[in-house]
Amino acid sequence: MRLSTVRAAARRLRSLHFVPGGSQKFLDKALASKADALIIDLEDSVLPADKPAAREAVSRWMTDTNWGNKTVCVRINALDSGIWQQDVAATMKSLKPDLFVVPKVSSRQDLDMLGDKIAECERQVGREVGGITLLPIVSEVPEAPLRAHEIAQHPRVEAVTWGAEDLSAELGAKKRRDSAGAYLEVFQLCRSLTLLAAKGAKVQAIDTVFTDLKDLKGLRAEAEKSADTGFDGKLTIHPDQIDVVNAAFSPSSQELAEARELLEAAKGQVGAFRFKGQMVDIPHFKQAQRMLDRAGAVGEEETSAISDTGAPAWPEGPYHGKWLEELTEGLVIPHALTRTVTETDNILFTTLSLNPARLHLDYESAKATQFGQPLVNSMFTVALLVGMSVLETTHGTTIANLGFEEILFPRPVFYGDTLRAETEVLKNRVSSKDPSRGIVTLEHRAFNQNGQIVCKARRNALMRKRPSNL
Numbered sequence: 001m002r003l004s005t006v007r008a009a010a011r012r013l014r015s016l017h018f019v020p021g022g023s024q025k026f027l028d029k030a031l032a033s034k035a036d037a038l039i040i041d042l043e044d045s046v047l048p049a050d051k052p053a054a055r056e057a058v059s060r061w062m063t064d065t066n067w068g069n070k071t072v073c074v075r076i077n078a079l080d081s082g083i084w085q086q087d088v089a090a091t092m093k094s095l096k097p098d099l100f101v102v103p104k105v106s107s108r109q110d111l112d113m114l115g116d117k118i119a120e121c122e123r124q125v126g127r128e129v130g131g132i133t134l135l136p137i138v139s140e141v142p143e144a145p146l147r148a149h150e151i152a153q154h155p156r157v158e159a160v161t162w163g164a165e166d167l168s169a170e171l172g173a174k175k176r177r178d179s180a181g182a183y184l185e186v187f188q189l190c191r192s193l194t195l196l197a198a199k200g201a202k203v204q205a206i207d208t209v210f211t212d213l214k215d216l217k218g219l220r221a222e223a224e225k226s227a228d229t230g231f232d233g234k235l236t237i238h239p240d241q242i243d244v245v246n247a248a249f250s251p252s253s254q255e256l257a258e259a260r261e262l263l264e265a266a267k268g269q270v271g272a273f274r275f276k277g278q279m280v281d282i283p284h285f286k287q288a289q290r291m292l293d294r295a296g297a298v299g300e301e302e303t304s305a306i307s308d309t310g311a312p313a314w315p316e317g318p319y320h321g322k323w324l325e326e327l328t329e330g331l332v333i334p335h336a337l338t339r340t341v342t343e344t345d346n347i348l349f350t351t352l353s354l355n356p357a358r359l360h361l362d363y364e365s366a367k368a369t370q371f372g373q374p375l376v377n378s379m380f381t382v383a384l385l386v387g388m389s390v391l392e393t394t395h396g397t398t399i400a401n402l403g404f405e406e407i408l409f410p411r412p413v414f415y416g417d418t419l420r421a422e423t424e425v426l427k428n429r430v431s432s433k434d435p436s437r438g439i440v441t442l443e444h445r446a447f448n449q450n451g452q453i454v455c456k457a458r459r460n461a462l463m464r465k466r467p468s469n470l
Contacts (some may be wrong), residue, residue, distance in 0.1 A: 173186070
């Protein structure tokens with residue numbers, strides 16, 4: 001029985017990210033990403049000698065990992081490898097995976113053979129027979145592309161994809177793209193056959209990987225072209241590619257508004273009619289409804305992050321602060337920035353914060369105090385302390401300041417005092433739900449020119465681990 005349209009719509013596959021089987025480090029990074037699906041790979045990314053250990057690790061992942069709302073896929077070894085049966089048996093658990101990615105498929109009969117083994121394992125673990133679906137790669141051997149429509153019609157197939165790397169080796173091709181970056185004719189043919197086969201079978205069409213990891217602009221152009229053509233998603237091989245791909249395969253707010261407007265205008269109409277100067281009919285209505293269905297599957301808050309005006313994304317970096325893993329408990333960081341406090345600092349800060357205290361503004365009243373002169377506003381002192389600490393601690397590496405546990409002012413600050421600062425890391429706790437971040441407790445200390453502590457502030461900061469691309 002083919003996957004129902006309701007279930008297919010619920011399992012949106014914009015980005016499918018490869019994770020080498022057995023590598024906990026790469027799994028943790030992938031879990032923290034916004035990828036719709038993770039492909040746990042037991043094939044090309046695992047050396048032959050490492051495959052048994054990787055298979056055992058992936059088997060544990062299927063039961064021990066909190067996958068959240070991600071679709072979990074396992075790419076098994078090729079059906080002529082002699083070990084694919086072990087891959088299926090070891091990784092099939094009561095809840096995961098959701099589907100198997102099948103390399104080097106040559107015919108529908110390959111999937112029949114695989115389906116029999118999956119059904120046997122489904123019964124053993126108590127899963128619904130036929131519930132696990134397949135994502136075959138329909139271009140890795142020369143005989144497959146012209147059979148793609150038959151392969152895509154298999155009842156277990158949920159989506160189909162293609163790849164150029166293995167096929168180029170089979171063909172003896174010297175290269176896959178021309179000097180302008182476009183696929184050579186035979187590879188473009190395979191891409192088109194994959195798309196037509198998927199749409200003919202009413203399953204999702206997934207475009208192949210973009211291998212130039214540094215060229216995010218090129219990835220964006222290719223992904224947008226794929227989406228414009230009709231592909232539903234794209235394979236990714238680096239975390240930096242995921243957000244770009246998600247944006248390309250998500251409708252923009254303007255596109256969604258136009259789709260709603262068209263469907264609203266179609267109510268009560270019979271047949272074709274004029275809409276914004278163009279004739280529209282049933283195919284246009286279907287396309288508009290499909291776009292709204294896509295937005296509903298991913299949540300409208302996740303629609304395309306690419307601005308309709310073409311404005312560039314906010315730049316990343318520089319990163320002068322320390323990452324979560326660098327802020328080890330007991331570390332003391334001396335700060336380079338120092339500051340001589342002036343009368344202007346005190347007057348501006350006090351008046352801007354609407355503080356009427358005479359101790360800071362009324363010089364005659366201040367003369368009569370035990371200090372004999374105005375005091376610098378203590379809120380200015382703590383703000384200056386935290387500011388002096390940022391460059392070497394949290395600049396570019398923090399997510400949020402979570403608040404202060406304690407603020408002390410052991411001695412007053414006066415005009416002309418020169419302050420320096422240091423920070424000590426008191427606690428470092430990695431998040432159990434998101435291993436890419438954690439909470440760090442910092443104690444900032446400010447000293448005057450005589451070496452006396454004038455302010456001590458303890459706060460909690462939500463910090464990022466170093467991204468894989470840095």
